[in-house]
Amino acid sequence: MQIPDWLAQQAARHPHRPALIGAGMILTFAELDRWAGMVAAHLQQIVSPGARVALLARNRPAFAAVVHAVPRARITLVPLNTRLTAAELAFQLRDSTPALMIVDHDLLTLARDAADNCPIVTLEELTTSTTTPPLPAPPVDLDAPHTIIYTSGTTGRPKGAILTAGNHWWNAIGSLINLGLHDDDRWLAVLPLFHVGGLSILLRGAIYGIPVVLHERFDPTLVRRALSEQQITIVSLVTVMLQRLLAIDPAPFPSHLRCVLLGGGPVPQTLLEQCAERGIPVTQTYGMSEAASQAATLAPNEALQRLGSAGKPLLPVELRIITPSGQIAAPGEIGEICLRGPTISPGYLGSPPRRPDEWFHTGDLGYLDSEGYLYVVDRRSDLIITGGENVYPAEIEAVLLSHPAVSEAGVVGLPDPEWGQRPVAAVVCRQPITTDDLIAYCRSQLAGYKVPRIIVFVDELPRTAAGKLRRYELRAWLQARER
Amino acid sequence: MQIPDWLAQQAARHPHRPALIGAGMILTFAELDRWAGMVAAHLQQIVSPGARVALLARNRPAFAAVVHAVPRARITLVPLNTRLTAAELAFQLRDSTPALMIVDHDLLTLARDAADNCPIVTLEELTTSTTTPPLPAPPVDLDAPHTIIYTSGTTGRPKGAILTAGNHWWNAIGSLINLGLHDDDRWLAVLPLFHVGGLSILLRGAIYGIPVVLHERFDPTLVRRALSEQQITIVSLVTVMLQRLLAIDPAPFPSHLRCVLLGGGPVPQTLLEQCAERGIPVTQTYGMSEAASQAATLAPNEALQRLGSAGKPLLPVELRIITPSGQIAAPGEIGEICLRGPTISPGYLGSPPRRPDEWFHTGDLGYLDSEGYLYVVDRRSDLIITGGENVYPAEIEAVLLSHPAVSEAGVVGLPDPEWGQRPVAAVVCRQPITTDDLIAYCRSQLAGYKVPRIIVFVDELPRTAAGKLRRYELRAWLQARER
Numbered sequence: 001m002q003i004p005d006w007l008a009q010q011a012a013r014h015p016h017r018p019a020l021i022g023a024g025m026i027l028t029f030a031e032l033d034r035w036a037g038m039v040a041a042h043l044q045q046i047v048s049p050g051a052r053v054a055l056l057a058r059n060r061p062a063f064a065a066v067v068h069a070v071p072r073a074r075i076t077l078v079p080l081n082t083r084l085t086a087a088e089l090a091f092q093l094r095d096s097t098p099a100l101m102i103v104d105h106d107l108l109t110l111a112r113d114a115a116d117n118c119p120i121v122t123l124e125e126l127t128t129s130t131t132t133p134p135l136p137a138p139p140v141d142l143d144a145p146h147t148i149i150y151t152s153g154t155t156g157r158p159k160g161a162i163l164t165a166g167n168h169w170w171n172a173i174g175s176l177i178n179l180g181l182h183d184d185d186r187w188l189a190v191l192p193l194f195h196v197g198g199l200s201i202l203l204r205g206a207i208y209g210i211p212v213v214l215h216e217r218f219d220p221t222l223v224r225r226a227l228s229e230q231q232i233t234i235v236s237l238v239t240v241m242l243q244r245l246l247a248i249d250p251a252p253f254p255s256h257l258r259c260v261l262l263g264g265g266p267v268p269q270t271l272l273e274q275c276a277e278r279g280i281p282v283t284q285t286y287g288m289s290e291a292a293s294q295a296a297t298l299a300p301n302e303a304l305q306r307l308g309s310a311g312k313p314l315l316p317v318e319l320r321i322i323t324p325s326g327q328i329a330a331p332g333e334i335g336e337i338c339l340r341g342p343t344i345s346p347g348y349l350g351s352p353p354r355r356p357d358e359w360f361h362t363g364d365l366g367y368l369d370s371e372g373y374l375y376v377v378d379r380r381s382d383l384i385i386t387g388g389e390n391v392y393p394a395e396i397e398a399v400l401l402s403h404p405a406v407s408e409a410g411v412v413g414l415p416d417p418e419w420g421q422r423p424v425a426a427v428v429c430r431q432p433i434t435t436d437d438l439i440a441y442c443r444s445q446l447a448g449y450k451v452p453r454i455i456v457f458v459d460e461l462p463r464t465a466a467g468k469l470r471r472y473e474l475r476a477w478l479q480a481r482e483r
Numbered sequence: 484m485q486i487p488d489w490l491a492q493q494a495a496r497h498p499h500r501p502a503l504i505g506a507g508m509i510l511t512f513a514e515l516d517r518w519a520g521m522v523a524a525h526l527q528q529i530v531s532p533g534a535r536v537a538l539l540a541r542n543r544p545a546f547a548a549v550v551h552a553v554p555r556a557r558i559t560l561v562p563l564n565t566r567l568t569a570a571e572l573a574f575q576l577r578d579s580t581p582a583l584m585i586v587d588h589d590l591l592t593l594a595r596d597a598a599d600n601c602p603i604v605t606l607e608e609l610t611t612s613t614t615t616p617p618l619p620a621p622p623v624d625l626d627a628p629h630t631i632i633y634t635s636g637t638t639g640r641p642k643g644a645i646l647t648a649g650n651h652w653w654n655a656i657g658s659l660i661n662l663g664l665h666d667d668d669r670w671l672a673v674l675p676l677f678h679v680g681g682l683s684i685l686l687r688g689a690i691y692g693i694p695v696v697l698h699e700r701f702d703p704t705l706v707r708r709a710l711s712e713q714q715i716t717i718v719s720l721v722t723v724m725l726q727r728l729l730a731i732d733p734a735p736f737p738s739h740l741r742c743v744l745l746g747g748g749p750v751p752q753t754l755l756e757q758c759a760e761r762g763i764p765v766t767q768t769y770g771m772s773e774a775a776s777q778a779a780t781l782a783p784n785e786a787l788q789r790l791g792s793a794g795k796p797l798l799p800v801e802l803r804i805i806t807p808s809g810q811i812a813a814p815g816e817i818g819e820i821c822l823r824g825p826t827i828s829p830g831y832l833g834s835p836p837r838r839p840d841e842w843f844h845t846g847d848l849g850y851l852d853s854e855g856y857l858y859v860v861d862r863r864s865d866l867i868i869t870g871g872e873n874v875y876p877a878e879i880e881a882v883l884l885s886h887p888a889v890s891e892a893g894v895v896g897l898p899d900p901e902w903g904q905r906p907v908a909a910v911v912c913r914q915p916i917t918t919d920d921l922i923a924y925c926r927s928q929l930a931g932y933k934v935p936r937i938i939v940f941v942d943e944l945p946r947t948a949a950g951k952l953r954r955y956e957l958r959a960w961l962q963a964r965e966r
């Protein structure tokens with residue numbers, strides 16, 4: 001099914017309305033649309049339709065121009081995490097085989113280390129070329145792949161989740177029906193745009209026809225100032241960001257801020273209570289890359305009465321809790337959270353596609369209370385969420401095991417007052433090595449947020465008879481050791 | 484494509500929120516959902532899936548229960564205009580061949596005169612049966628026919644426009660993106676529910692999860708009171724209703740009323756200016772049955788600056804003006820308004836279906852200004868819109884010609900300060916007959932609003948060489964005669 005390009009249509013509807021505010025500039029819908037058309041024309045000259053293009057860039061206005069340009073050139077975007085190492089990026093590039101890599105000028109060294117044979121163009125070069133007239137926006141095919149977002153895989157290898165234009169569209173509509181839409185809405189994007197949480201703000205802005213205020217990174221002082229001075233009404237945050245915002249300033253948040261959409265993993269009850277006391281309209285959400293961001297979200301008017309719940313599934317998403325025996329769980333019974341609907345990714349790169357009527361098994365554990373409110377108990381059985389970033393223990397374990405001195409490795413997430421969780425490792429060594437050397441080795445292979453803060457040397461790891469790591473037992477032991 | 488039943492999902496999300504307020508009762512979303520399930524179960528016992536069911540009823544809560552029940556029983560609804568004569572209804576029943584006719588108790592005589600062999604059940608009997616447990620809501624198939632709405636045809640015979648569930652869904656979403664959605668929204672329905680303008684309010688209420696306040700008929704005093712006491716934020720009206728509301732009370736409208744959605748034909752500029760002066764947030768819209776209601780609508784914040792415009796097409800509707808030579812019109816150039824998109828009817832009963840990429844030619848004349856705002860110049864070349872009802876001259880002419888005394892007949896719409904337009908006829912007689920007799924004859928064949936208020940006897944009608952009525956000439960002559 002095809003619909004008109006949403007940015008082009010909103011530009012026709014509201015040409016003079018601000019669309020993107022950031023880096024000291026204000027772009028109207030007409031200007032952003034024209035920019036996207038020019039970038040699309042430029043891309044079309046160097047990349048064939050149907051190809052993929054990787055984007056390694058910070059939260060710059062030009063990032064948004066590329067996001068809106070790629071469907072016009074019939075290209076699929078592969079946003080890359082700027083915090084990854086060259087080795088991690090190289091894997092994603094080999095897996096997604098982009099025809100071009102668009103790179104922020106100050107990430108060029110990293111990109112060249114990762115790129116192998118992939119041609120590189122800088123974001124600045126691609127988006128400031130003014131020689132090409134804008135490409136007219138063709139209709140958007142809702143079934144066409146729009147984005148490929150890498151998520152940490154349970155096997156330790158990231159997987160590229162394919163998101164169609166329709167996944168993004170339906171997600172934006174579901175969020176709209178839940179959060180409402182006011183004439184003065186302005187959404188602040190401080191989450192990285194390479195994550196679905198940030199990317200989806202750009203798409204919602206274009207679909208709703210509202211301004212997105214873009215910050216290059218999260219700086220609590222700048223965010224506090226923007227909330228007031230830029231008349232922000234909605235902001236998407238992860239827990240650690242909200243904590244820092246509260247810490248730097250006890251003053252109340254401005255009253256026009258009607259929704260703090262809080263995602264990215266577990267939220268301490270005390271933080272929610274603190275926000276309730278201070279009248280901060282926190283709305284918890286449960287989402288993931290494979291669901292094109294939010295899958296379940298509290299309604300804003302329930303935010304202060306349902307502390308700790310991630311709400312109910314957004315229209316038209318279906319949500320089920322499946323017990324280990326494959327039954328639909330009773331209220332209060334914990335099981336695996338399963339999702340279905342037009343917002344859910346049709347599958348991963350290189351894996352067989354999911355049928356539309358097939359349930360997507362998130363691997364996350366949760367339950368529904370008697371009134372149908374979702375409570376997320378544990379993000380997948382072993383997932384570590386640190387500062388809103390997903391980290392799979394298996395990926396860190398694989399790196400530790402690749403060191404010649406290490407014979408066994410087990411990684412768990414331990415609670416961290418600032419980051420939510422932090423990775424901690426236990427290793428069995430076959431040769432002597434220091435903690436510092438092992439951490440330095442990890443740092444050369446892994447993004448900084450994945451590097452274990454503590455590595456404990458042990459004689460053996462708790463394992464099942466079959467040799468499988470008893471991760472819960474290891475976590476309990478490591479946690480007890482810290483006290 | 485299938486999505487969960489919207490009423491069922493909103494009932495799961497907000498069970499205790501009011502969904503329908505009217506006839507002295509308040510139904511929550513859970514109650515309305517349960518009621519719809521019970522009506523669906525009852526319908527399933529007496530009508531086979533795939534059949535059609537006609538509904539001849541006033542604006543009662545039970546009407547809403549039937550609207551939400553029919554998709555659950557896999558039935559297509561044919562809402563019938565309660566103002567039609569038995570002969571007019573009989574045509575629509577023969578054309579749509581419903582398996583059942585659901586009838587308001589005080590319309591039973593009319594229904595029996597029209598029904599021929601179609602079985603009849605009263606609305607009360609169908610919707611108050613409590614013996615059947617509610618039918619669980621199956622998913623909504625967006626491609627399945629949901630409603631058949633009869634529109635006056637240019638040939639003088641009404642045509643049944645098929646509207647799919649998807650047509651209604653996408654229309655609700657397009658309106659949502661344009662009008663926004665507030666937590667306290669309440670939509671007042673005073674338009675007849677058998678018209679798309681009223682019906683679409685019921686569907687939007689269920690899709691958005693907001694209360695619909697239902698009035699059985701338009702009574703300006705009750706509407707003024709409801710606007711204040713029921714905290715109405717949006718009301719859909721036609722011109723004559725708005726004029727009466729202004730006339731009965733000079734007091735300002737309550738400030739929580741954020742949108743008066745004004746559709747159903749031409750709006751006098753003086754009325755718009757009067758509303759602008761009084762700060763009434765009038766938003767003009769251009770819609771029709773075949774577009775599942777609104778196709779283009781002003782944005783609320785432009786309502787007072789773009790007087791007379793019907794705004795821009797709603798997402799994701801496309802709109803084009805086509806000149807008589809088949810070209811896309813230049814800005815300011817008048818042509819036929821053509822529409823395309825997922826809100827547009829796939830076709831009429833008994834006619835070949837329209838392809839999704841095919842433009843729907845509305846027959847209405849209009850132009851886009853240099854900024855893309857739509858101005859509707861004339862609803863189809865010969866359509867008369869009186870009090871929000873569409874009347875085709877050809878239908879009245881056919882009745883006049885069926886009288887043995889009449890040899891030729893021409894009908895036009897003349898401006899009317901109260902109703903927008905009113906039908907006026909000119910006839911050539913072969914035998915003597917009085918105006919009163921001819922009007923009485925029309926009244927026996929046509930709904931009251933279609934009956935010409937004035938019939939003028941003439942020796943001949945202005946015709947082209949080919950014998951075709953020169954309708955513009957007749958209109959000018961009849962209008963000059965009135966002065």
